[in-house]
Amino acid sequence: QQQVKQSPQSLIVQKGGIPIINCAYENTAFDYFPWYQQFPGKGPALLIAIRPDVSEKKEGRFTISFNKSAKQFSLHIMDSQPGDSATYFCAARRGRNTPLVFGKGTRLSVIA
Amino acid sequence: KAGVTQTPRYLIKTRGQQVTLSCSPISGHRSVSWYQQTPGQGLQFLFEYFSETQRNKGNFPGRFSGRQFSNSRSEMNVSTLELGDSALYLCASSPLGLEAFFGQGTRLTVV
Numbered sequence: 001q002q003q004v005k006q007s008p009q010s011l012i013v014q015k016g017g018i019p020i021i022n023c024a025y026e027n028t029a030f031d032y033f034p035w036y037q038q039f040p041g042k043g044p045a046l047l048i049a050i051r052p053d054v055s056e057k058k059e060g061r062f063t064i065s066f067n068k069s070a071k072q073f074s075l076h077i078m079d080s081q082p083g084d085s086a087t088y089f090c091a092a093r094r095g096r097n098t099p100l101v102f103g104k105g106t107r108l109s110v111i112a
Numbered sequence: 113k114a115g116v117t118q119t120p121r122y123l124i125k126t127r128g129q130q131v132t133l134s135c136s137p138i139s140g141h142r143s144v145s146w147y148q149q150t151p152g153q154g155l156q157f158l159f160e161y162f163s164e165t166q167r168n169k170g171n172f173p174g175r176f177s178g179r180q181f182s183n184s185r186s187e188m189n190v191s192t193l194e195l196g197d198s199a200l201y202l203c204a205s206s207p208l209g210l211e212a213f214f215g216q217g218t219r220l221t222v223v
Contacts, residue, residue: 046212097143104154
């Protein structure tokens with residue numbers, strides 16, 4: 001049973017485009033939703049995270065949109081660059097000191 | 113501030129052997145978690161240690177074990193290796209149990 005469902009599996013966008021990656025969850029006890037970026041041969045790097053009391057959070061070119069009623073959250077990358085080509089993972093946690101539950105990942109390719 | 117350090121970066125082991133992986137967390141972080149990453153299953157939680165005690169455990173067989181030392185460094189051990197244990201093993205440290213910062217991982221290949 002997959003607790004966090006991520007889509008799409010892969011995504012190709014032109015440089016300057018706005019890729020959108022979506023995640024849906026079932027467990028309403030989740031209250032922390034981070035996104036990670038992973039390059040080949042590297043560990044996941046924390047990009048941005050949101051708590052359910054806000055609907056949107058921006059950090060640089062990365063934005064998380066959160067819809068509590070739909071139990072969905074998404075990552076938007078503004079003005080995408082070839083250097084953003086990586087695999088992105090959404091995750092969720094039901095409070096401090098509990099395990100992170102990850103989506104399956106989205107492989108993003110930004111082409112010039 | 114140094115990041116999470118995992119050693120070794122790469123390992124090749126034979127079926128039936130055992131292996132020990134090491135993780136040094138970010139200075140001041142007392143929580144250390146381990147995850148297994150495979151192409152088929154993605155990132156799966158193994159266990160978490162805090163103050164030398166296992167606080168959470170994932171759904172892995174008893175062949176997978178870990179420990180944490182008084183300086184917060186952690187090790188995980190896999191005994192009686194199987195081909196299916198080939199994976200990237202990731203360690204993450206956390207300052208307050210919410211944000212998690214990952215190391216580069218140890219790539220284990222079982223032949």
